[in-house]
Amino acid sequence: MRPRIKLIYVLAIAFVIVAGGIMAINRLNGDIAVLEAKVVENRLEKAAVGAEGSEIQTELNMKDTDSYIRSKARTIYHYLMQGEILFVVENPEALYEDGEAPQEPVPEDTEG
Numbered sequence: 001m002r003p004r005i006k007l008i009y010v011l012a013i014a015f016v017i018v019a020g021g022i023m024a025i026n027r028l029n030g031d032i033a034v035l036e037a038k039v040v041e042n043r044l045e046k047a048a049v050g051a052e053g054s055e056i057q058t059e060l061n062m063k064d065t066d067s068y069i070r071s072k073a074r075t076i077y078h079y080l081m082q083g084e085i086l087f088v089v090e091n092p093e094a095l096y097e098d099g100e101a102p103q104e105p106v107p108e109d110t111e112g
Contacts, residue, residue: 062068073079080086089095 078086078088
């Protein structure tokens with residue numbers, strides 16, 4: 001005769017298997033949610049990098065123009081065209097009531 005397994009042991013083993021499976025499924029669902037959030041974040045970052053890349057490409061294309069180079073030479077290095085006079089303001093804050101000079105836009109130079 002073979003030995004009989006008590007019903008309580010079978011139920012305990014079944015409970016352990018089911019509980020372990022439920023715990024594993026819950027942990028996997030949590031991991032899936034985290035990974036889905038990372039996918040969304042990465043897609044947004046990829047879109048931002050793509051936009052930044054196109055802005056950089058536009059800026060690079062602009063830097064190849066003579067007017068941009070002339071503008072930078074005038075503003076950064078104070079180069080002048082023949083017949084021009086350079087005026088340097090030592091204290092630009094004194095020109096404004098609030099004491100703060102506005103930000104200077106990069107001047108667009110015309111040909112000539």
